[in-house]
Amino acid sequence: MPRRVDHDERRRHLTAALLRIASTRxxxxxxxxxxAAEAGVSLRVVQYYFTDKRTLMLSGIAELAARLDRxxxxxxxxxxxxxxxxxxxxxxxxxxxxxxxxxxxxxLAWTAYYAAGLTDPAEAVDGRYxxxxxxxxxxxxxxxxxxxxxxPAGVDPRIEVVGLLALTNGLVSSVLGQQRDVADAQRxxxxxxxxxxxxxxx
Amino acid sequence: MPRRVDHDERRRHLTAALLRIASTRxxxxxxxxxxAAEAGVSLRVVQYYFTDKRTLMLSGIAELAARLDRxxxxxxxxxxxxxxxxxxxxxxxxxxxxxxxxxxxxxLAWTAYYAAGLTDPAEAVDGRYxxxxxxxxxxxxxxxxxxxxxxPAGVDPRIEVVGLLALTNGLVSSVLGQQRDVADAQRxxxxxxxxxxxxxxx
DNA sequence: CCTTTCGTGGTACGACTGTATCCCCATAGA
DNA sequence: TCTATGGGGATACAGTCGTACCACGAAAGG
Numbered sequence: 273m274p275r276r277v278d279h280d281e282r283r284r285h286l287t288a289a290l291l292r293i294a295s296t297r298x299x300x301x302x303x304x305x306x307x308a309a310e311a312g313v314s315l316r317v318v319q320y321y322f323t324d325k326r327t328l329m330l331s332g333i334a335e336l337a338a339r340l341d342r343x344x345x346x347x348x349x350x351x352x353x354x355x356x357x358x359x360x361x362x363x364x365x366x367x368x369x370x371x372x373x374x375x376x377x378x379x380l381a382w383t384a385y386y387a388a389g390l391t392d393p394a395e396a397v398d399g400r401y402x403x404x405x406x407x408x409x410x411x412x413x414x415x416x417x418x419x420x421x422x423x424p425a426g427v428d429p430r431i432e433v434v435g436l437l438a439l440t441n442g443l444v445s446s447v448l449g450q451q452r453d454v455a456d457a458q459r460x461x462x463x464x465x466x467x468x469x470x471x472x473x474x
Numbered sequence: 475m476p477r478r479v480d481h482d483e484r485r486r487h488l489t490a491a492l493l494r495i496a497s498t499r500x501x502x503x504x505x506x507x508x509x510a511a512e513a514g515v516s517l518r519v520v521q522y523y524f525t526d527k528r529t530l531m532l533s534g535i536a537e538l539a540a541r542l543d544r545x546x547x548x549x550x551x552x553x554x555x556x557x558x559x560x561x562x563x564x565x566x567x568x569x570x571x572x573x574x575x576x577x578x579x580x581x582l583a584w585t586a587y588y589a590a591g592l593t594d595p596a597e598a599v600d601g602r603y604x605x606x607x608x609x610x611x612x613x614x615x616x617x618x619x620x621x622x623x624x625x626p627a628g629v630d631p632r633i634e635v636v637g638l639l640a641l642t643n644g645l646v647s648s649v650l651g652q653q654r655d656v657a658d659a660q661r662x663x664x665x666x667x668x669x670x671x672x673x674x675x676x
Numbered sequence: 677c678c679t680t681t682c683g684t685g686g687t688a689c690g691a692c693t694g695t696a697t698c699c700c701c702a703t704a705g706a
Numbered sequence: 707t708c709t710a711t712g713g714g715g716a717t718a719c720a721g722t723c724g725t726a727c728c729a730c731g732a733a734a735g736g
Binding site for chain 1: 665
């Protein structure tokens with residue numbers, strides 16, 4: 273047999289190159305030749321490790337979903353359990369906002385994939401990566417806060433969580449579009465959480 | 475002189491065809507030939523009325539901005555002045571949500587343009603169409619409600635409005651992605667407004 | 677040794693793209 | 707009636723796209 277190559281490592285390298293292009297020049301700038309050039313390999317290599325362009329694109333979104341999921345999960349793990357619900361929300365929602373260059377790039381690529389999936393059913397984000405799980409988890413956290421009376425009466429945990437996630441997503445959009453900076457977005461989230469958990473002035 | 479043609483009308487026709495393609499098959503499916511076919515004319519005609527592809531695309535986003543702006547403005551005018559702030563917010567935010575097929579199509583196209591503008595500075599949405607004006611207007615409305623004591627204490631009108639617009643945008647995304655239906659989105663908005671204006675159970 | 681097979685460079689093909697060019701026709705002003 | 711001109715049909719061109727194909731080097735198994 274000839275020399276063996278770590279296919280997974282090779283694929284990760286190419287996928288990273290793809291996402292670098294997608295986040296800087298957009299998804300429509302992604303061609304097999306461009307990915308090859310960005311990764312410093314020949315067109316043939318891209319063809320070899322991803323037979324299709326479709327396969328290549330799917331690999332991109334899979335990696336992206338994994339990254340975003342990891343970002344939230346890592347921060348959630350870092351703070352352990354038994355923390356005040358307010359802190360949980362602050363950390364989780366804060367992990368969604370594009371605070372550094374890396375997360376901003378990922379969110380840009382994610383938005384590109386999302387928009388493409390709206391009209392091109394082929395490479396639909398399929399959403400089903402985490403939003404549901406995240407929504408359920410946070411709803412549970414808030415529900416327990418309600419049961420413990422740590423939150424003003426009349427709060428509907430499900431709707432409140434849906435609203436918070438939508439709010440965060442909307443803020444992500446405006447941050448990416450540079451209509452607002454991250455600090456502003458964090459302030460809006462913090463304000464909403466203050467109002468929800470009754471911290472300081474409410 | 476040969477027969478004169480209404481250039482503006484011709485351009486509107488072509489722009490409508492462009493947006494029809496963008497909202498159904500995506501922005502990347504928009505080519506001069508496709509627009510020509512969708513409009514039932516020859517490629518030359520598209521070239522004639524929009525010299526560039528860039529010009530064509532710009533016309534698309536201009537029309538889109540005008541439509542979205544008109545939708546909000548019409549509903550705002552229909553309810554006149556002097557209405558309770560809560561109603562104003564309900565109508566304006568409700569006008570942003572994609573309730574019928576037409577507004578859904580426009581929001582799809584808008585999202586496509588927005589995503590494209592994030593990485594392709596050329597055809598950037600440039601945002602400056604209305605969001606600022608809308609934000610200022612609503613902030614004024616809410617500020618007056620605060621001054622009149624129609625709203626719980628401690629409410630920051632600016633941040634509250636920014637949050638409501640981000641929330642609505644986030645909901646639009648999830649509705650377009652079919653993770654939620656419009657009724658659900660409207661319910662979330664109504665819930666937030668209830669909490670803000672203290673209607674019913676709060 | 678030879679041979680099989682993995683990994684890869686190079687290149688060619690057909691289908692698209694935006695843009696440019698050439699030509700004709702119908703009509704309004706002379 | 708003649709003619710200049712706005713409107714548009716048809717086609718060509720250079721470029722890029724995804725994909726397919728061919729050939730070759732190198733290394734491992736017989």
